[in-house]
Amino acid sequence: MAEALHWIGGALILAGALLSILGAVGVLRFPDVYTRIHAASLTDTGGATLMLLGMGLISPLGFVMLKLLLVWGFIMLTSPAAANALANAAFGAGVRPRIGTFQIMGEDKPGGSGPERSGEGTAS
Amino acid sequence: MLVAAGVAGLVVAMSLMIVRAMIGPSHYDRILAANSFGTKTVLLIALMGFLFGRPDFLDIALVYALINFVTTIALMKFFRYRTLARPLGAMAREAGKDG
Amino acid sequence: MSGPTIDANFALNIALLLMLVAIAFAVVRTRSLLAAILMMSVYSLASAAWLMVADAADVAFTEAVVGAGASTVILLGAILLARGEAERVNWKLMIAPGALAVVVGAVLIYAAGGLPNYGDPASPANSHVGRAYLEQTYGDIGAPNVVTAVLASYRGFDTLGETVVIFAACIGVALMLGFGPRATLAPPTEIPNDQHVVLRVVAKLLIPLIALFALYVQFHGDLGAGGGFQAGVIMAVAIILHALVFGLRATMAAVPVRLARTVAALGVVVYAGVGVVCIINGGGFLDYDYLFSPRIEAMIPANLLGDPSHEHHWGQHFGILFIEIGVLLTVSATIVTMFYGFAGRTLETIEAERRG
Known part of the structure; x- marks a missing residue:
């Protein structure tokens, strides 16, 4: 039983590492800030979840488990918040997405109609 | 063995992040890379604790997670607003454009 | 610690040290001071991770909180007082300091051969006061x-x-x-x-x-x-x-x-x-x-x-x-x-x- 848990935990850790590499490749290859933020924050939280779950399976129950849970909680709390703040700041500073043909918040277009502006904040 | 492979994978991901932090055209790319690098460092240290049989490394991983967040917020705020003093959400108008 | 663990340790040391060298080059090369501060914080994180590999938990702790946390924030505060860009220096002015740095670096690398091995129990640091x-x-x-x-x-x-x-x-x-x-x-x-x-x-x-x-x-x-x-x-x-x-x-x-x-x-x-x-x-x-x-x-x-x-x-x-x-x-x-x-x-x- 313990042997099986060990292997499952190891496999989860490896999966988390692979997800991290995928995210890093995404950060390197994607064309603009927003897609990169997307790649990084998703794989950060996902990879962290997989890895910490794997470590939890390997470790004995007790204090270590509690600390793993705490680390997981911190990452789940801070990483999305940092990504959101970053995207918010980049958009506020005038960086615009490079891909996609949809129009955002009626900006960048002199003829933008009034009602579109009401969706501000939710679209970003 | 699988844990060691996980460490190797994280190191590869961290190196790729460093590349992005070096070239990353805008400052926001750099901050993003630094933040992601920090998260991976947290995981790396936790994993090394398991690899070397020292689970008390988790304390340090926890500190990294905290510090990483605060550093990211400070960098973001400074790059965007050129000040550390004002409350967030109150300075959008006077902030200069910054790539 | 079995055989493969030691090897993994060595490989990890090399990888992290190479990472540190790469980041240090990036810090020196960039002319935007903001980017330099950011890379310094990344450098601190990486070097703290390396200190963990070297089993110096207390030092790694300090490096993380001071290097990556406090000093980054204080440098950001300080940079307001300076211009955001480093000045471009004429390369002719850099020849003499560069040569000096190369010589000192070569001497240090040469001297490193005389250091005791890592973790050597007979080294001076580990035998007198340290052991006591x-x-x-x-x-x-x-x-x-x-x-x-x-x-x-x-x-x-x-x-x-x-x-x-x-x-x-x-x-x-x-x-x-x-x-x-x-x-x-x-x-x-x-x-x-x-x-x-x-x-x-x-x-x-x-x-x-x-x-x-x-x-x-x-x-x-x-x-x-x-x-x-x-x-x-x-x-x-x-x-x-x-x-x-x-x-x-x-x-x-x-x-x-x-x-x-x-x-x-x-x-x-x-x-x-x-x-x-x-x-x-x-x-x-x-x-x-x-x-x-x-x-x-x-x-x-x-x-x-x-x-x-x-x-x-x-x-x-x-x-x-x-x-x-x-x-x-x-x-x-x-x-x-x-x-x-x-x-x-x-x-x-x-x-x-x-x-x-």
Whole structure:
């Protein structure tokens, strides 16, 4: 039983590492800030979840488990918040997405109609 | 063995992040890379604790997670607003454009 | 540790050191000072990870909190006073310093061949004082973490000196930059589009957690990695996070400048006061065995720390505890004061000073 848990935990850790590499490749290859933020924050939280779950399976129950849970909680709390703040700041500073043909918040277009502006904040 | 492979994978991901932090055209790319690098460092240290049989490394991983967040917020705020003093959400108008 | 683990250790060392070299090159190459600060913080994280591989947990702890946390924030505050770009230097001027650097580097690499092997038990560092510390600490002091025992007890004088130096830095920064914004900050104008609501909520959740964690690091210091210095920086980081998200004005209402100033001095007083109490009870300065008079020592229950069979040195335990609290107070207050000093200088303040 313990042997099986060990292997499952190891496999989860490896999966988390692979997800991290995928995210890093995404950060390197994607064309603009927003897609990169997307790649990084998703794989950060996902990879962290997989890895910490794997470590939890390997470790004995007790204090270590509690600390793993705490680390997981911190990452789940801070990483999305940092990504959101970053995207918010980049958009506020005038960086615009490079891909996609949809129009955002009626900006960048002199003829933008009034009602579109009401969706501000939710679209970003 | 699988844990060691996980460490190797994280190191590869961290190196790729460093590349992005070096070239990353805008400052926001750099901050993003630094933040992601920090998260991976947290995981790396936790994993090394398991690899070397020292689970008390988790304390340090926890500190990294905290510090990483605060550093990211400070960098973001400074790059965007050129000040550390004002409350967030109150300075959008006077902030200069910054790539 | 079996064979493959050692190899993994070696490979990890090489990988992290290469990473450090790459980041250092990036720091030197970039001309934007902001990017350089950012890369320095990445450098600190990576070097702390490398210190963990070298099994120096306390140093890694300090590098993480000071290098990646406090110094990044303070440098960001300082860069307001400078231009954002490094000056372009004529390459002819760099020939002589470059040659000198290459020569010194070559000499150092040559000298590295004469160093003892990593972890060599016969090396000078591990054979005389170092071994004595490792062998005697648990019997003399009873603290499981030797680093804390050496810093706080055997080398108590040095640590007192360091605390005073930190306090002096606090005074120096405060005298140069003032204890906060010299001009009043204009009242903020609310703009609905840029609220950072997520950040506010998360920060509100995190700040008490960070403060609690600082206390954990503080009181866990004689068992594991950590201690007053690291805990002080973490506590200051909690306050800095509050200032970053909710504004310096709100933070100064919660932690007034006067309080920070007082606490910085109080920490040194606590530390030196422990030493004076030791003198009054008949010992030397900072000789914790004399911290309590015998009557008080007899009143401490033997099972206070759970293990009544092991003979405890209560004076040492409490002496380390008290001076670590002193270090915590001074360090946290100093970093908060520095942050106030730098961050309080907004662009308008600098402009106003230049004009008149």
